[in-house]
Amino acid sequence: xxxxxxxxxxxxxxxxxCLAVEDADGLELVARLDQGDDLAELTKAGAQVxxxxxxxxVVMGNLEWCIGHGVDAVVGTTGFDDxxxxxxxxxxxxxxxxxxxxxxxxxxxxxxxxxxAAQAAKYYESVEIIxxxxxxxxxxxxxxxxxxxELIAAARREAGAAPVPDATTTALDGARGAEVDGIRVHGVRxxxxxxxxxxxxxxxxxxxxxxxxxxxxxxxxxxxxLGVRRIVDTPGLTVGLEHFLDLD
Amino acid sequence: xxxxxxxxxxxxxxxxxCLAVEDADGLELVARLDQGDDLAELTKAGAQVxxxxxxxxVVMGNLEWCIGHGVDAVVGTTGFDDxxxxxxxxxxxxxxxxxxxxxxxxxxxxxxxxxxAAQAAKYYESVEIIxxxxxxxxxxxxxxxxxxxELIAAARREAGAAPVPDATTTALDGARGAEVDGIRVHGVRxxxxxxxxxxxxxxxxxxxxxxxxxxxxxxxxxxxxLGVRRIVDTPGLTVGLEHFLDLD
Amino acid sequence: xxxxxxxxxxxxxxxxxCLAVEDADGLELVARLDQGDDLAELTKAGAQVxxxxxxxxVVMGNLEWCIGHGVDAVVGTTGFDDxxxxxxxxxxxxxxxxxxxxxxxxxxxxxxxxxxAAQAAKYYESVEIIxxxxxxxxxxxxxxxxxxxELIAAARREAGAAPVPDATTTALDGARGAEVDGIRVHGVRxxxxxxxxxxxxxxxxxxxxxxxxxxxxxxxxxxxxLGVRRIVDTPGLTVGLEHFLDLD
Amino acid sequence: xxxxxxxxxxxxxxxxxCLAVEDADGLELVARLDQGDDLAELTKAGAQVxxxxxxxxVVMGNLEWCIGHGVDAVVGTTGFDDxxxxxxxxxxxxxxxxxxxxxxxxxxxxxxxxxxAAQAAKYYESVEIIxxxxxxxxxxxxxxxxxxxELIAAARREAGAAPVPDATTTALDGARGAEVDGIRVHGVRxxxxxxxxxxxxxxxxxxxxxxxxxxxxxxxxxxxxLGVRRIVDTPGLTVGLEHFLDLD
Numbered sequence: 001x002x003x004x005x006x007x008x009x010x011x012x013x014x015x016x017x018c019l020a021v022e023d024a025d026g027l028e029l030v031a032r033l034d035q036g037d038d039l040a041e042l043t044k045a046g047a048q049v050x051x052x053x054x055x056x057x058v059v060m061g062n063l064e065w066c067i068g069h070g071v072d073a074v075v076g077t078t079g080f081d082d083x084x085x086x087x088x089x090x091x092x093x094x095x096x097x098x099x100x101x102x103x104x105x106x107x108x109x110x111x112x113x114x115x116x117a118a119q120a121a122k123y124y125e126s127v128e129i130i131x132x133x134x135x136x137x138x139x140x141x142x143x144x145x146x147x148x149x150e151l152i153a154a155a156r157r158e159a160g161a162a163p164v165p166d167a168t169t170t171a172l173d174g175a176r177g178a179e180v181d182g183i184r185v186h187g188v189r190x191x192x193x194x195x196x197x198x199x200x201x202x203x204x205x206x207x208x209x210x211x212x213x214x215x216x217x218x219x220x221x222x223x224x225x226l227g228v229r230r231i232v233d234t235p236g237l238t239v240g241l242e243h244f245l246d247l248d
Numbered sequence: 249x250x251x252x253x254x255x256x257x258x259x260x261x262x263x264x265x266c267l268a269v270e271d272a273d274g275l276e277l278v279a280r281l282d283q284g285d286d287l288a289e290l291t292k293a294g295a296q297v298x299x300x301x302x303x304x305x306v307v308m309g310n311l312e313w314c315i316g317h318g319v320d321a322v323v324g325t326t327g328f329d330d331x332x333x334x335x336x337x338x339x340x341x342x343x344x345x346x347x348x349x350x351x352x353x354x355x356x357x358x359x360x361x362x363x364x365a366a367q368a369a370k371y372y373e374s375v376e377i378i379x380x381x382x383x384x385x386x387x388x389x390x391x392x393x394x395x396x397x398e399l400i401a402a403a404r405r406e407a408g409a410a411p412v413p414d415a416t417t418t419a420l421d422g423a424r425g426a427e428v429d430g431i432r433v434h435g436v437r438x439x440x441x442x443x444x445x446x447x448x449x450x451x452x453x454x455x456x457x458x459x460x461x462x463x464x465x466x467x468x469x470x471x472x473x474l475g476v477r478r479i480v481d482t483p484g485l486t487v488g489l490e491h492f493l494d495l496d
Numbered sequence: 497x498x499x500x501x502x503x504x505x506x507x508x509x510x511x512x513x514c515l516a517v518e519d520a521d522g523l524e525l526v527a528r529l530d531q532g533d534d535l536a537e538l539t540k541a542g543a544q545v546x547x548x549x550x551x552x553x554v555v556m557g558n559l560e561w562c563i564g565h566g567v568d569a570v571v572g573t574t575g576f577d578d579x580x581x582x583x584x585x586x587x588x589x590x591x592x593x594x595x596x597x598x599x600x601x602x603x604x605x606x607x608x609x610x611x612x613a614a615q616a617a618k619y620y621e622s623v624e625i626i627x628x629x630x631x632x633x634x635x636x637x638x639x640x641x642x643x644x645x646e647l648i649a650a651a652r653r654e655a656g657a658a659p660v661p662d663a664t665t666t667a668l669d670g671a672r673g674a675e676v677d678g679i680r681v682h683g684v685r686x687x688x689x690x691x692x693x694x695x696x697x698x699x700x701x702x703x704x705x706x707x708x709x710x711x712x713x714x715x716x717x718x719x720x721x722l723g724v725r726r727i728v729d730t731p732g733l734t735v736g737l738e739h740f741l742d743l744d
Numbered sequence: 745x746x747x748x749x750x751x752x753x754x755x756x757x758x759x760x761x762c763l764a765v766e767d768a769d770g771l772e773l774v775a776r777l778d779q780g781d782d783l784a785e786l787t788k789a790g791a792q793v794x795x796x797x798x799x800x801x802v803v804m805g806n807l808e809w810c811i812g813h814g815v816d817a818v819v820g821t822t823g824f825d826d827x828x829x830x831x832x833x834x835x836x837x838x839x840x841x842x843x844x845x846x847x848x849x850x851x852x853x854x855x856x857x858x859x860x861a862a863q864a865a866k867y868y869e870s871v872e873i874i875x876x877x878x879x880x881x882x883x884x885x886x887x888x889x890x891x892x893x894e895l896i897a898a899a900r901r902e903a904g905a906a907p908v909p910d911a912t913t914t915a916l917d918g919a920r921g922a923e924v925d926g927i928r929v930h931g932v933r934x935x936x937x938x939x940x941x942x943x944x945x946x947x948x949x950x951x952x953x954x955x956x957x958x959x960x961x962x963x964x965x966x967x968x969x970l971g972v973r974r975i976v977d978t979p980g981l982t983v984g985l986e987h988f989l990d991l992d
Contacts (some may be wrong), residue, residue, distance in 0.1 A: 116864075126437070139418040187425075188378070191373045207959075209956075212953075215950060298655075357703070358701075452712070452715060458706055458707075463936065464700070626936060665882045685910050686944055689951065
């Protein structure tokens with residue numbers, strides 16, 4: 001039985017995580033902390049792993065405390081840049097038994113989609129990305145779409161692929177989407193949608209499409225639980241849930 | 249048996265039309281003309297209807313001849329503006345038994361898609377269009393996508409619909425597509441595709457998608473044959489194949 | 497302001513209806529009744545229209561009361577056969593100002609899908625239906641899929657269409673789906689889905705696909721509200737929400 | 745420059761292969777043989793690799809000759825069972841420099857789809873397969889769909905996954921598709937389609953879809969050419985094009 005504490009337990013992701021941990025085989029929810037609570041309650045409750053869905057302003061302090069107290073951490077809070085990652089590596093270097101997972105996306109489906117897209121990239125002349133979200137989203141394209149484009153572009157570069165063909169000479173502004181690292185990305189906003197993405201590959205006479213549809217934030221919980229179960233045996237810093245998927 | 253002549257019989261669409269007329273019940277192919285041939289051969293062969301897939305420079309001369317000789321016409325040649333249509337109406341006014349169909353798109357499926365999109369438009373808060381074509385296409389978005397957007401926009405205006413919601417504040421150039429009459433249109437270019445379009449409607453908790461896939465130019469032949477069969481009983485000028493579909 | 501009462505107000509659809517009426521312009525929620533409550537509260541509260549999401553055992557009594565007291569009704573309760581409809585017609589015949597709408601499906605999107613499918617049916621050689629639902633659904637295919645198949649089959653019969661082509665000679669049991677009125681219907685059950693349907697039409701070189709995705713029961717509310725607004729001006733019995741859509 | 749001969753050069757796949765080899769960088773078409781031609785022409789022409797798209801009755805003789813004469817082979821002819829594969833292994837054992845690739849499917853896209861499906865299988869509670877083909881196909885489900893189902897079933901078994909959930913208690917015959925190794929497979933037949941397949945994975949709140957569309961047999965040529973380029977450096981028997989894809 002792995003004993004789990006949740007930081008940011010009253011937030012949307014945190015409360016969903018509490019429910020998921022309570023339901024999960026082999027895990028026990030021992031602490032729910034939110035703003036103003038004392039981190040010492042984690043050790044009192046015997047937490048071995050912490051799931052952190054808090055805020056960029058407080059997450060580094062939380063992690064320093066966890067690493068210092070031998071509590072592993074699974075982190076969905078955003079705002080990690082190279083400097084922050086370097087700081088964590090330093091702190092973990094001094095505590096070789098501790099582990100921290102930083103994940104921008106806990107959706108196993110999204111991680112699989114990105115992985116498959118990167119693998120398929122070198123076999124197709126053409127590729128474009130369509131991401132589709134609810135109309136209250138403020139940025140376009142989505143972070144997942146940008147990341148997917150970068151992974152595809154890197155795979156094509158490594159394989160020495162020519163640029164994606166496009167004979168367009170006359171176009172309305174924006175008709176061909178945005179360009180991310182040479183890959184065209186289109187952002188659709190539609191009431192009724194949540195978070196969806198399609199990666200389209202094409203070559204002579206055929207196309208391959210990988211589509212991920214995320215309808216509810218409970219879809220992230222399988223990834224969070226996977227992180228919890230794996231981080232207890234994975235010392236050091238892990239960046240990205242994909243390292244915990246077994247895809248030979 | 250309706251006797252049919254084809255103008256531009258050696259071109260891609262013209263030669264496909266010849267095959268289709270030969271295979272069709274109730275139609276007889278009596279003349280295949282191309283550049284340099286004498287239109288008088290149409291009357292010699294007894295053609296009642298002409299299908300014209302020629303070029304903008306010659307089509308007006310062809311039609312003047314047809315109207316003057318009592319031959320009905322089904323026209324897929326492009327380049328008709330208001331002035332040309334007015335000229336045809338004048339000529340047809342002097343020959344009340346003659347009929348001419350001008351159609352920008354002979355795909356019955358594309359016509360149905362546009363019709364359904366216009367009908368659905370007033371029932372949904374959100375709508376966007378994705379058109380997908382082979383990468384050798386030079387313009388974006390496609391003419392069909394623009395026309396679909398205009399029909400949807402007109403239906404929304406008539407119903408007094410509010411603008412399509414979009415909270416985007418930070419976007420890469422082009423990420424949200426082109427805007428046609430207030431409707432977002434995205435153009436995808438992919439090797440392996442031919443001509444495809446998706447119209448996406450969304451409202452609270454649901455979406456409705458209408459998609460047309462055109463894989464081969466033979467898909468236009470059902471529309472050409474429908475035009476031939478109906479124009480012989482439809483005097484005057486008809487603009488758009490949709491007038492020949494029975495959609496009560 | 498139309499005054500609305502809800503019967504079955506504590507049920508899933510009923511409680512959703514209460515929320516929707518409260519939010520709607522021009523409607524006022526004046527009564528929420530459930531099992532054991534006295535229908536007389538409807539007249540006390542001045543209800544002009546009742547929305548009934550109760551059970552087959554009680555709905556006929558509810559409607560007799562409503563018709564007798566001059567309250568119009570929008571009914572989503574199931575279990576209406578020809579006999580029940582005939583009874584309602586008799587009762588309404590004696591109260592010519594009263595109106596009742598019986599609707600099996602309040603999703604405007606599903607109604608549009610069925611309507612478009614029926615309209616497209618005669619233009620395509622092939623057609624099949626795929627319905628996709630969550631894996632807790634006990635029946636297959638869905639009622640909407642059956643109804644869509646019947647509408648398509650009727651349209652094909654009226655147009656004198658040949659049977660849908662199918663050269664299959666060797667098949668595993670069930671591989672070609674179920675047959676409803678000569679139309680093949682496939683039922684997919686998948687965790688993560690709610691209620692979805694795709695109608696696929698095909699002919700030489702092209703396909704037309706109409707897809708409806710229903711992700712949440714709030715998607716039925718636009719149809720319920722449309723029913724409420726229209727039933728006050730529509731005396732007599734109306735069966736099917738499609739009669740309240742303006743699709744010229 | 746690799747010198748290539750084609751057996752079955754007048755057939756649909758063989759003639760397409762001839763065109764593809766002629767267009768390919770680094771390959772030279774040196775012999776086109778069909779029924780009645782003498783295999784000795786292959787050695788006369790200096791062929792290093794043979795592509796065989798012939799018939800089950802003659803392919804074993806062709807391969808015995810090739811192995812005996814030091815010509816590598818890429819084989820798309822069907823009808824290989826365990827006995828035939830054992831025979832080839834014996835013959836190749838005596839000629840350790842020779843290589844033979846037997847591939848049931850030369851579509852790189854289909855191979856990627858199967859691979860990705862097998863990788864994703866253990867992460868999802870639900871999975872179903874929809875294959876869609878032209879209505880002249882005589883068997884259902886397709887061989888690719890069966891193979892995909894077997895790969896998914898094997899991956900789920902290895903991961904100790906529970907059976908796919910399905911609460912269906914009332915169903916029309918065939919409504920839930922065919923069962924292949926515990927996986928539901930649905931076969932759609934539609935005019936206008938060629939060869940298409942969708943693998944749908946679902947779990948709480950999300951779905952992942954992998955779709956392959958094959959519109960033309962030229963889509964198999966990239967796989968044939970890959971086979972030719974790799975077999976010259978791959979002695980022994982290789983079964984399945986997937987072994988020549990680099991998917992780390």
